[in-house]
Amino acid sequence: MENLPLQFESIFSVDCVIFGFDEGELRILLIERNEEPFKGWFALPGNLVDNTESIESAAERILYELTGLKGIFMEQFYTFGALGRHPLGRVITVAYYAMIRLNGQKDVKPVTDYARQAVWMPVKDMPELAFDHSRIFRKSFEKIKNKISYQPIAFELLPEKFTLTQLQNLYEVILDKKLDKRNFRKKMLAYDILKELDEKQKGVSYRAAKLYKFDKRKYAKHFNKELSFSKE
Amino acid sequence: MENLPLQFESIFSVDCVIFGFDEGELRILLIERNEEPFKGWFALPGNLVDNTESIESAAERILYELTGLKGIFMEQFYTFGALGRHPLGRVITVAYYAMIRLNGQKDVKPVTDYARQAVWMPVKDMPELAFDHSRIFRKSFEKIKNKISYQPIAFELLPEKFTLTQLQNLYEVILDKKLDKRNFRKKMLAYDILKELDEKQKGVSYRAAKLYKFDKRKYAKHFNKELSFSKE
DNA sequence: AATATAGGGTGTATTTTTTACACTAAGCAA
DNA sequence: TTGCTTAGTGTAAAAAATACACCCTATATT
Incomplete structure (x- = not known):
């Protein structure tokens, strides 16, 4: 890339919007910046991309450095x-999203000191973010909201075994509206991508619900693709 | 952006996939490259982005330079x-698509000599393209195919006044399957985004069909957005 | 004038999908 | 035993999608 006029050299970065679901709340993973500009502000995990790595691997690396999370498909x-x-x-940023399983608590902490801390922030408490990250977040949220209504992708957010009511709660939180219990169950089961387990919820002080598992094989069959996620 | 280690400086570009529809054929706009690498190959109109312009305006500028087309929303x-x-x-490319009206013929010719010529290539005759442009094209095509099935966006490709049969042909070409005439018409009219004109097709040697116009106001009402297209 | 040709235009019955809606069952706790 | 809380279930109605075939009309041809 010799001889190229300077004005064609740009900086570019990736930003990651990582969704989790915990205690009935949808959360996203933020870091608190430890560097100027926007030192002390919350921001999406993101950083500059090295020009010897692919964008995907940069996204993985950066997410790891800032939050300790590894092997997340975005x-x-x-x-x-x-x-x-x-x-x-001028900085160009390629934005990625992922949904991840957040059993109880997945602890996150930066492995570089570029970030002071990493936190799972409830979507409803989101502060104004550094740079244009609030906007990036809004766009990612529209995206998953839209996607979930025609493709059942939300399982990634739940524990491996879950009840239909948990699944419905998740949908209600993402779509921000109440759904009818019977219709919801009918439709989910009709997708034929759940495996009913021989097992029930434990530790609840009322009738325990059946547990289900997401069935990747059936999913691939019906939606004709892999779930997590096609590479570029 | 002083002091930044060299490995963070990247080159980036835009590529444009411009769809047109003419003589019953779906076409895309290609240039024949006049520079190495891939000199003499067909490619999508695309070039480097200057770091003083936004990506959108770079896309517009580049499309103009290579094809003479102006003011196309991508x-x-x-x-x-x-x-x-x-x-x-390493070159990162942001890819855009647009659908444009191609009455009879919209002539295209490069205004720089970076391209030897610009042509409307029928999709069915597409040659192998320079770089990974074949792949970019395929991805754009999946995108519009998918989008058209839940949102009537194809009007952009037709002349201002068109018959329902023309519209149906277009759908059939994009979706690559036959559609039922009565059901197609019923559905299109039910969208309530067409305005029936007091006018008929001319110059055909059979019964002339009614002409319709796409009605932006009604479209915006039903789909809750502007057609051409939201800015970043 | 009569006829041929080519696409224009239309309706109905069936199936599938979506929606609306309310009660009994089970398990735990007191 | 009772009360509380969530689990689990079916049906009727409406809406949307599908399948399907014939007559109409403008022009061209003889």
């Missing part, structure tokens, strides 16, 4: 490159 | 950044 959803989006100049 | 659909995709090194 899906690209949009690229942001407005001129004013970064105070230091 | 929608971003994916960003490609695999390591091996450009022989000279």
Whole structure:
């Protein structure tokens, strides 16, 4: 790439929107920045991409460095490159999202000191974020909201074994509306991507619900693709 | 952006997939490259983005330079950044698509000599393209195929006044399957986004069909958005 | 004038999908 | 035993999607 006029050299980065679901709340993974600009602000995990790595692997690396999470498959959803989006100049960012299983608590902590801490922030308590990250988050949220209504992708967020009521709660939180119990169950079961287990919920002080598992094989059959997630 | 280690400086570009529809054929706009690498090959109109312009305006500028087309609204659909995709090194490309009206003929010709010519290539005759552009094209095509099945966006491709049969042909070409005439008409009219005109087709040697117009106001009402297209 | 040709235009019955809606059952706790 | 809380279930109605075939009309041809 010798001889290229300077004005064609740009900086680019990835940002990751990682969704989790815990205690009935949808959360996303934020870091608290430890560097200027926006030192002390919350931001999406993101950083510059090295030009010797693919964008996907950069996304994985950066997510790991900032939060300790490894091996998460992320899906690209949009690229942001407005001129004013970064105070230091033109930075283009490729944004990814993922949904991950967050049994009880998945602890997250930065392995570099670029971030002071990483937190699972409830979506409903989201503060204003650094750079244009609030906007990136909103766009990712629209995306999953839209996607979930025609493709059952939300299992990634639940524990491996879950009840239909838990699943419905998750849908209700994402779509931000009440759903009819009977219709919801009918439809989910009709997708034929759940495996009913011989096991019940434990530790509840009322009638225990049946547990289900998401069945990847059936999913692939019906939706004609792998779940997690096709590489570029 | 001073002091930044060199490995974070990247080159990036935009590529445009422009769909047209003419003589019953779906076409896309290609250029014949006049520079190495891939000199003499067909490619999507695309070029490097200057770091003083937004991605959208770069896309507009580049499309104009290579094809003479101006003021086309394009929608971003994916960003490609695999390591091996450009022989000279890492280039990240943000890909856009648009559908445009191609009455009879819209002539296209490069205004720079970076391209030797621009052509409307029938999709069914597509040659292997430069770089990974064949792949980019395939991805764009999946995208519009998918989108058209839940949102009537194809009007952009037709002349201002069109018959329902023309519209149906277009759908059949994009979806690559036959549709039932009565059901198609019923459904299109039920969308309530067409305005029936007091006018008929001319110059045909059989019973002339009624002409329709796409009605942006009604579209916006039903789909709750503008047609052409939201800015980043 | 008569006829041929080619696409224009229309309705109905059937199936499938979506929606609306309310009670009994089971398990635990007091 | 009773009370509480969530689990689990079916049906009727409406809406949407599908399958399917014939007559109409404008022009061209003889």
